[in-house]
Amino acid sequence: MAEGQRKGHMDLTxxxxxxxxxxxxxxxxxxxxxxxxxxxxxxxxxxxAQGELLMVxxxxxxxxxxxxxxxxxxxxxxxxxxxxxxxxxxxxxLLTPLIRARALPENQILLTVGVGLVLTNAALxxxxxxxxxITTSYSASLITLGSIAVSLPAVLAFGIAxxxxxxxxxxxxxxDLGKCIRAxxxxxxxxxxxxxxxxxxxVITFGIGAALEGAAGSLLVxxxxxxxxxxxxxxxxxxxxxxxGGLGSTLGALLGGIxxxxxxxxxxxxxxxGYKDAIGFIVFVLMLIFRPAGLVGKARM
Amino acid sequence: xxWMLDVRKLSKVFGGLPALVNVDFxxxxxxxxxxxxxxxxxxxxxFNVITGVFRPTSGEILFxxxxxxGLKPHDICRLGITRxxxxxxxxxxxxxxxxxxxxxxxxxxxxxxxxxxALRELEFTGLLPKRDALARSLTLADRKLxxxxxxxxxxxxxxxxxxxxxxxNPTETEETITLIQRLPERGIAAVAGVEHVMRVIMTxxxxxxVLNYGRKIAQGSPEEVGHNPEVIEAYxxxxxxxxx
Amino acid sequence: MAARxxxxxxxxxxxxxxxxxxxxxxxxxxxxxxxxAIFFLLWVTLGxxxxxxxxxxxxxxxxxxxxxxxxxxxxxxxxxxxGFPPWPGMLLGGVAGILLALPMGHICFRLRGPFxxxxxxxxxxxxxxxxxxxxxxTEGAVGIxxxxxxxxxxxxxxxxLALAAATMLATWFLVDSKVGFYLLAIRExxxxxxxxxxxxxxxxxxxxxxxxxxxxxxxxxxxxxxxxIDPPIVFSIVDISIAxxxxxxxxxxxTLWGPVVGALVIVTLSEAFRxxxxxxxxxxxxxxxxxVIVFMPEGIVGSLAARGPRWLRPRVATDAPGASQG
Ligand SMILES: Nc1ncnc2c1ncn2[C@@H]1O[C@H](COP(=O)(O)OP(=O)(O)OP(=O)(O)O)[C@@H](O)[C@H]1O
Ligand SMILES: [Mg+2]
Numbered sequence: 001m002a003e004g005q006r007k008g009h010m011d012l013t014x015x016x017x018x019x020x021x022x023x024x025x026x027x028x029x030x031x032x033x034x035x036x037x038x039x040x041x042x043x044x045x046x047x048x049a050q051g052e053l054l055m056v057x058x059x060x061x062x063x064x065x066x067x068x069x070x071x072x073x074x075x076x077x078x079x080x081x082x083x084x085x086x087x088x089x090x091x092x093x094l095l096t097p098l099i100r101a102r103a104l105p106e107n108q109i110l111l112t113v114g115v116g117l118v119l120t121n122a123a124l125x126x127x128x129x130x131x132x133x134i135t136t137s138y139s140a141s142l143i144t145l146g147s148i149a150v151s152l153p154a155v156l157a158f159g160i161a162x163x164x165x166x167x168x169x170x171x172x173x174x175x176d177l178g179k180c181i182r183a184x185x186x187x188x189x190x191x192x193x194x195x196x197x198x199x200x201x202x203v204i205t206f207g208i209g210a211a212l213e214g215a216a217g218s219l220l221v222x223x224x225x226x227x228x229x230x231x232x233x234x235x236x237x238x239x240x241x242x243x244x245g246g247l248g249s250t251l252g253a254l255l256g257g258i259x260x261x262x263x264x265x266x267x268x269x270x271x272x273x274g275y276k277d278a279i280g281f282i283v284f285v286l287m288l289i290f291r292p293a294g295l296v297g298k299a300r301m
Numbered sequence: 302x303x304w305m306l307d308v309r310k311l312s313k314v315f316g317g318l319p320a321l322v323n324v325d326f327x328x329x330x331x332x333x334x335x336x337x338x339x340x341x342x343x344x345x346x347x348f349n350v351i352t353g354v355f356r357p358t359s360g361e362i363l364f365x366x367x368x369x370x371g372l373k374p375h376d377i378c379r380l381g382i383t384r385x386x387x388x389x390x391x392x393x394x395x396x397x398x399x400x401x402x403x404x405x406x407x408x409x410x411x412x413x414x415x416x417x418x419a420l421r422e423l424e425f426t427g428l429l430p431k432r433d434a435l436a437r438s439l440t441l442a443d444r445k446l447x448x449x450x451x452x453x454x455x456x457x458x459x460x461x462x463x464x465x466x467x468x469x470n471p472t473e474t475e476e477t478i479t480l481i482q483r484l485p486e487r488g489i490a491a492v493a494g495v496e497h498v499m500r501v502i503m504t505x506x507x508x509x510x511v512l513n514y515g516r517k518i519a520q521g522s523p524e525e526v527g528h529n530p531e532v533i534e535a536y537x538x539x540x541x542x543x544x545x
Numbered sequence: 546m547a548a549r550x551x552x553x554x555x556x557x558x559x560x561x562x563x564x565x566x567x568x569x570x571x572x573x574x575x576x577x578x579x580x581x582a583i584f585f586l587l588w589v590t591l592g593x594x595x596x597x598x599x600x601x602x603x604x605x606x607x608x609x610x611x612x613x614x615x616x617x618x619x620x621x622x623x624x625x626x627x628g629f630p631p632w633p634g635m636l637l638g639g640v641a642g643i644l645l646a647l648p649m650g651h652i653c654f655r656l657r658g659p660f661x662x663x664x665x666x667x668x669x670x671x672x673x674x675x676x677x678x679x680x681x682x683t684e685g686a687v688g689i690x691x692x693x694x695x696x697x698x699x700x701x702x703x704x705x706l707a708l709a710a711a712t713m714l715a716t717w718f719l720v721d722s723k724v725g726f727y728l729l730a731i732r733e734x735x736x737x738x739x740x741x742x743x744x745x746x747x748x749x750x751x752x753x754x755x756x757x758x759x760x761x762x763x764x765x766x767x768x769x770x771x772x773x774i775d776p777p778i779v780f781s782i783v784d785i786s787i788a789x790x791x792x793x794x795x796x797x798x799x800t801l802w803g804p805v806v807g808a809l810v811i812v813t814l815s816e817a818f819r820x821x822x823x824x825x826x827x828x829x830x831x832x833x834x835x836x837v838i839v840f841m842p843e844g845i846v847g848s849l850a851a852r853g854p855r856w857l858r859p860r861v862a863t864d865a866p867g868a869s870q871g
Contacts, residue, residue: 045659046659046662046663048607094835094839097839098838098839101842103838103842104842105659106599106603106605106662107838107842109605109659109662110605110790110794110834110838111834111835111838111839113607113787113790113831113834114830114831114832114833114834114835114838115831115835116831117783117787117827117828117830117831117834118828118831118832118835119831120827120831121826121827121828121831122828124828125828232782232783236663236666236667236670239663239666239667240667243660243663247658247659272678274674274677274678275674275675275678277670277674278671278674278675278678281667281668281670281671281674282671284664284667285652285664285667288652288653288656288660288664289652292655292656292660352740354736354739373739373744374736374739374740375738375739375740375741375742375743375744375745378739378740378741378742379742383740383741383742384740386736386737386740390734390736390737390740391733391734391737392729392730392733392734392737392738393733393734394729394733395729395730395733399726399729402726403726403727403729403730403738403741403743404741404742406723406726406727406741406742407741407742407743410723411723412721412722412723412726415723415726451737451741452740452741455741455742
């Protein structure tokens with residue numbers, strides 16, 4: 001609760017601390033948003049099960065930690081392939097038939113809603129609605145810089161999120177597969193003419209989009225608690241991040257994530273914690289009004 | 302001059318790349334103008350700017366003395382300019398009749414009136430026998446015809462036809478051309494945009510405007526334009542006289 | 546055409562239908578069944594109002610709970626704070642829905658792409674958070690308790706019936722007019738619609754306002770009937786927003802009767818499965834969405850109608866009498 005706060009007494013330390021915390025969590029939001037952005041780039045639809053994939057990633061991370069003691073920081077070696085396969089399966093068996101049948105984009109989005117509901121409720125059946133957290137040896141550690149203290153897990157999560165983002169960027173820029181993905185995102189018809197197997201690329205991209213949520217899930221577990229319904233919350237956050245960054249832009253998503261993280265963190269301190277998530281919405285609406293093409297994109301309607 | 306549509310110094314730049322540069326031209330009531338230009342010359346862009354899809358970077362578009370710049374496509378349709386699309390845009394899950402009724406509703410308010418207009422225009426273009434077919438089930442030629450019917454049903458004074466005959470076989474081309482030639486008797490002027498200099502367009506057009514790289518490089522009667530060295534150059538020896 | 550022979554059946558069916566609907570709660574005195582019938586009617590209202598916007602105009606909303614909750618809170622607060630009578634309050638609830646729809650439509654309908662669909666989702670989440678946190682006004686998570694207005698379910702039933710009928714009549718009236726043609730044209734191709742003189746932003750806004758009005762009225766009704774609301778219930782993404790979509794999609798988007806069939810299926814199924822899956826009964830919704838989208842994208846009514854009578858087909862019926870060769 002924000003009761004004891006005296007507005008007049010905000011000093012620089014609190015401001016810095018808040019900004020830092022916002023940037024750190026924003027990096028994670030960015031990673032989560034990148035999964036949605038890369039999917040949007042190729043599929044041209046918003047995957048509304050994106051947050052649910054993240055939730056699955058978090059549960060996978062939770063269980064490999066609880067059962068085998070695998071440290072969350074190492075768990076991406078499990079969560080990334082697991083989610084990749086899950087993404088490929090979802091696309092191959094559910095989305096591909098729709099795309100082949102030239103279903104309306106709305107129907108494709110609705111399908112992802114259905115997938116999200118199934119994932120959430122399957123998790124509810126399997127793991128109950130209990131909140132879970134992971135406690136590692138470093139969970140409670142703090143890093144202090146002068147008078148500012150930040151939690152070590154948050155810093156580690158941010159660092160790894162940046163690593164994964166850079167890896168994704170290199171992959172998209174330097175590898176043939178990455179180039180095919182970018183070509184498909186730019187113009188599927190042209191890519192098809194150039195001999196790109198657009199359908200295969202679409203499936204793989206969806207897998208990558210899901211794998212990014214796997215990585216993000218492994219990291220989010222360090223700083224957040226885990227429950228089945230969390231997917232919906234993060235789908236919405238991912239969407240806001242993606243709009244902030246400009247639909248479909250992966251680098252934009254990273255920037256969008258940091259902006260959202262900052263807005264939430266500043267809002268929680270200077271307005272009220274209860275309204276933290278509402279602030280994201282306000283930022284989002286302002287974007288829609290003034291810069292619908294995203295923070296870095298050229299405004300075009 | 303008695304231009305109905307008067308385009309003055311029109312320019313459109315897409316992110317630094319000019320698609321139209323200081324284009325000037327006019328259209329008189331009931332006139333048929335051929336707008337020719339090679340791939341990427343700016344024909345579609347010109348139509349998009351005139352019909353309000355894009356705002357011009359600079360220049361004026363006067364229609365019956367009114368400046369169209371800043372108006373939305375639907376405003377411009379109501380003022381009397383409509384168009385067809387290079388990539389046809391039928392309303393796929395509606396029938397042919399319903400498609401044309403949508404056009405007719407631009408001028409009337411009730412279903413009965415719209416239906417009456419639509420049936421009349423379907424008769425005019427010869428699509429009447431297919432009125433109950435779903436638009437998505439039509440052949441390309443029929444879809445193009447449907448777009449033209451729908452456009453006529455909005456009671457325009459000017460129709461902009463984007464790539465009227467692209468993808469049509471010689472018979473279908475002939476039929477379309479005949480139809481366009483009949484537009485002036487309905488009080489409708491037309492701009493027929495085509496990529497190739499085709500004899501058919503040369504024969505029906507009162508006047509030809511040639512675009513290349515976004516600039517108007519020639520205009521005049523079909524003969525004048527046909528012998529203009531710059532035009533021949535633009536088509537790199539592609540003989541304009543190529544049959545249909 | 547067969548329409549002439551079908552006409553007598555249609556009138557007969559209509560009279561029978563009205564008689565069944567009016568007589569139901571008198572003949573069936575089981576309170577639980579009456580309750581289910583009321584929920585069925587509520588879902589007809591919600592599914593139909595979503596369908597006008599999503600099915601006919603093609604503007605999919607993932608957050609219609611925003612309107613539902615807005616209606617529920619408006620009439621409940623008017624009663625709790627000002628003593629404003631709750632049934633007329635329903636109308637004001639509907640108006641509040643329109644007031645919410647205006648800025649949303651204004652901002653989102655200019656933009657192409659998934660903005661509207663997801664902005665609605667964001668809006669309903671925003672309202673949930675605001676009602677949860679603005680405790681001075683809304684009592685926050687405690688919710689608002691209203692006194693029950695009637696002992697018997699009969700008056701509730703007839704009000705729900707009137708609301709459902711009004712929503713369907715409004716939809717039918719709109720869809721059967723120029724507006725209906727315009728909404729379908731917008732759904733089918735926006736650029737073509739604009740070129741044909743349709744102010745697409747305005748007509749989308751009209752559909753949104755009508756849809757919001759009835760959804761919000763349904764929210765007010767829900768509050769009055771259940772005599773209790775709290776933010777997670779009335780702004781629920783799954784139980785309201787997605788369920789509304791499901792009702793329309795399952796029954797058949799862009800058909801008048803689709804949401805009726807959809808509501809019947811949903812109310813029956815969710816009652817049946819609540820016992821098996823408890824809190825996770827929504828898994829059934831998820832599976833249903835997937836199955837319908839993959840195997841029956843036109844919905845139940847849409848698929849049947851493709852083989853059935855012409856007037857059922859998922860588009861505006863234009864077979865007015867006097868059609869040449871009709
Ligand atoms: N929306 C747009 N954004 C960016 N560039 C565009 C856009 N529309 C057209 N262009 C560019 O403007 C130029 C003119 O294109 P336009 O489509 O008007 O030519 P055209 O004469 O219709 O040719 P075509 O025969 O291909 O139809 C091209 O270089 C094209 O790439
Ligand atoms: Mg063109």
